[in-house]
Amino acid sequence: MSKPRTSPEVGADGVAEPQPGLLIVMTGPSGVGKSTVLRGLLGSDARLALSVSHTTRPPRPGEREGVDYYYVDDDTFGAMVAAEAFAEWAPVHARRYGTSKAEIARLRAAGRDIVLDIDVQGAEQLRSVYPDAVSIFILPPSITALEARLRGRKTEDEAQLAIRLARSEAEIACAGTYQYLIVNDDVAQAVADFAAIIRAERRRCHRQLPLMERLLRETEQRPKP
Numbered sequence: 001m002s003k004p005r006t007s008p009e010v011g012a013d014g015v016a017e018p019q020p021g022l023l024i025v026m027t028g029p030s031g032v033g034k035s036t037v038l039r040g041l042l043g044s045d046a047r048l049a050l051s052v053s054h055t056t057r058p059p060r061p062g063e064r065e066g067v068d069y070y071y072v073d074d075d076t077f078g079a080m081v082a083a084e085a086f087a088e089w090a091p092v093h094a095r096r097y098g099t100s101k102a103e104i105a106r107l108r109a110a111g112r113d114i115v116l117d118i119d120v121q122g123a124e125q126l127r128s129v130y131p132d133a134v135s136i137f138i139l140p141p142s143i144t145a146l147e148a149r150l151r152g153r154k155t156e157d158e159a160q161l162a163i164r165l166a167r168s169e170a171e172i173a174c175a176g177t178y179q180y181l182i183v184n185d186d187v188a189q190a191v192a193d194f195a196a197i198i199r200a201e202r203r204r205c206h207r208q209l210p211l212m213e214r215l216l217r218e219t220e221q222r223p224k225p
Contacts, residue, residue: 022113022201023104023130027123031150033184034117037138040191047110051103057095073185088118088125113198116155120174134201136194137178141185
């Protein structure tokens with residue numbers, strides 16, 4: 001795999017330094033295919049990275065510390081909450097999960113573009129902490145298609161399915177607060193749309209200021225006729 005490419009900024013020693021990467025918040029209802037889209041995206045762009053979350057649940061067989069999660073006990077997690085060390089966190093099924101500010105800072109300092117697959121509540125927390133975050137909501141082509149996908153997984157009974165669909169409707173009602181909407185009717189097209197958004201965001205003027213400043217410095221240093 002090729003090394004991540006970053007926009008160059010020349011430091012005081014004349015050596016190019018990586019620019020802080022993008023923070024991309026991805027949200028969508030259960031069953032919309034976020035994981036599938038994300039796999040396609042990560043496989044085609046070496047600069048992208050997933051942040052590793054903290055959790056209070058024990059590791060499952062095959063999971064690795066620092067790769068799948070950072071595993072901590074309740075006291076450690078509580079101390080991190082008190083210290084405001086999390087960009088977002090939430091209780092899930094009697095456990096707690098959170099994205100640490102240090103993890104985001106580590107990846108962004110290395111010039112990586114971070115994708116976070118989180119729910120509406122977590123996305124709202126993150127966007128309040130990082131106003132420059134790029135927010136993308138993944139939509140189904142229809143509620144009927146979403147229900148069919150959920151039924152196809154065969155992981156919920158009728159009562160659980162009704163709860164998931166009701167939650168999905170509430171989440172979709174928040175989609176208008178996001179910067180971009182992608183309809184996952186065709187996975188390849190959804191991945192292409194996601195990649196196009198990332199390419200455009202990387203080329204925004206305010207993210208290219210170091211390049212423009214370098215070019216202006218070079219112009220000033222050229223011999224005058």
